[in-house]
Amino acid sequence: MPIYHTQGKIPDKRHTVFRKPDGGLYAEELVSTHGFSSTYSLIYHCHPPTLVKQISEPFSVEPKIAREKHLKHTSLKGFDIAPADDFLDSRKPVLVNNDLHLSLAAPRHSMTDYFYKNSQADEILFIHEGGGVLKTGYGQIPFEYGDYLLVPRGVIYQLHFNTEQNRLLIVESFSPVRTPKRYRNEHGQLMEHAPFCERDIKLPSSLETHDEKGEFKILIKKQGLLYPYTYSTHPFDFVGWDGYHFPWGLSIHDFEPITGRLHQPPPVHQTFETDHFVLCSFCPRLYDYHPQAVPAPYNHSNVDSDEVLYYVDGDFMSRKNVERGQITLHPGGIPHGPHPGTVEKSIGQTKTDELAVMIDPFRPLMLTEEALEIEDKGYYKSWQA
Numbered sequence: 071m072p073i074y075h076t077q078g079k080i081p082d083k084r085h086t087v088f089r090k091p092d093g094g095l096y097a098e099e100l101v102s103t104h105g106f107s108s109t110y111s112l113i114y115h116c117h118p119p120t121l122v123k124q125i126s127e128p129f130s131v132e133p134k135i136a137r138e139k140h141l142k143h144t145s146l147k148g149f150d151i152a153p154a155d156d157f158l159d160s161r162k163p164v165l166v167n168n169d170l171h172l173s174l175a176a177p178r179h180s181m182t183d184y185f186y187k188n189s190q191a192d193e194i195l196f197i198h199e200g201g202g203v204l205k206t207g208y209g210q211i212p213f214e215y216g217d218y219l220l221v222p223r224g225v226i227y228q229l230h231f232n233t234e235q236n237r238l239l240i241v242e243s244f245s246p247v248r249t250p251k252r253y254r255n256e257h258g259q260l261m262e263h264a265p266f267c268e269r270d271i272k273l274p275s276s277l278e279t280h281d282e283k284g285e286f287k288i289l290i291k292k293q294g295l296l297y298p299y300t301y302s303t304h305p306f307d308f309v310g311w312d313g314y315h316f317p318w319g320l321s322i323h324d325f326e327p328i329t330g331r332l333h334q335p336p337p338v339h340q341t342f343e344t345d346h347f348v349l350c351s352f353c354p355r356l357y358d359y360h361p362q363a364v365p366a367p368y369n370h371s372n373v374d375s376d377e378v379l380y381y382v383d384g385d386f387m388s389r390k391n392v393e394r395g396q397i398t399l400h401p402g403g404i405p406h407g408p409h410p411g412t413v414e415k416s417i418g419q420t421k422t423d424e425l426a427v428m429i430d431p432f433r434p435l436m437l438t439e440e441a442l443e444i445e446d447k448g449y450y451k452s453w454q455a
Contacts, residue, residue: 074313126298177238185227190292197216204319206306221317322425325351331358374402377406
């Protein structure tokens, strides 16, 4: 998110002497993207962030592909993913390609005995059920139902839940996640027509400096492997930081839908963008107000992208028998549209309470073995009268 933020204590000038109360130097770290050419943050540690005690053997968490090529409308029953105690164990990739991994997770317990870092992908964590606190060296972000948590690559974090009933949709993006360019002016500020603004952004706060030595396990993900690292100092030993590269949050409930006299296309619901996919939020809103408007979406063919919908809550106007946590995949190359009867039913309706997350990747998605275990195998026939 291109917005300046700072927490804790920092020196007046970059790359200058910054001493601890005992006279020693704080350790400065530049966290940069695209080399030194894009957003970055400067962090000041109690100890150098390089004190590795041990590295154990890495192990694979690569998705197991079950259906690499397919041309069938597919539905997955997301809440059939069984809960697991551990956060990382609970993450089950279901739809993947070389640009993104889409996973479902139902963790019961907080991350208390290890830390996690995705060193290759930005992560979007959508909180469907549950709540708690995202903890990082940058500070803390409380989260609840409907929150998107944006964790840029390279950020070490822990999730602390306040309940055992948690459901998450997780998107790993191998290109940076941004707010849509058309929402921002030349200075990076969100403009008046954007469906959310800087006031809606949840920024890290309540920075806690952990000046601790010992053994601290950090699981680092890269190229489908988890590397178990043991550091001799606490990863949240930030005394202060400033910059543009940090975790942040946005509630789907703060997204203000754009409506019109006639049916609006999905780009008006766009929330985030990357080089390889877009993410949209379908939120409660007033329907189209032309006297002859048909609120239900028209049949359409995705020529250049697949379309994924994750159903969160409410009655979705164009679908029958929708369940919470259900995922539909409409692959590029064949048309899809509203279910029988839903077009006529939508005429004259004034509003919808639907809540859903849509992801449109520009390259085809593959289904994993976990996806086939929760597939509704007859979904492709659901347009029959």
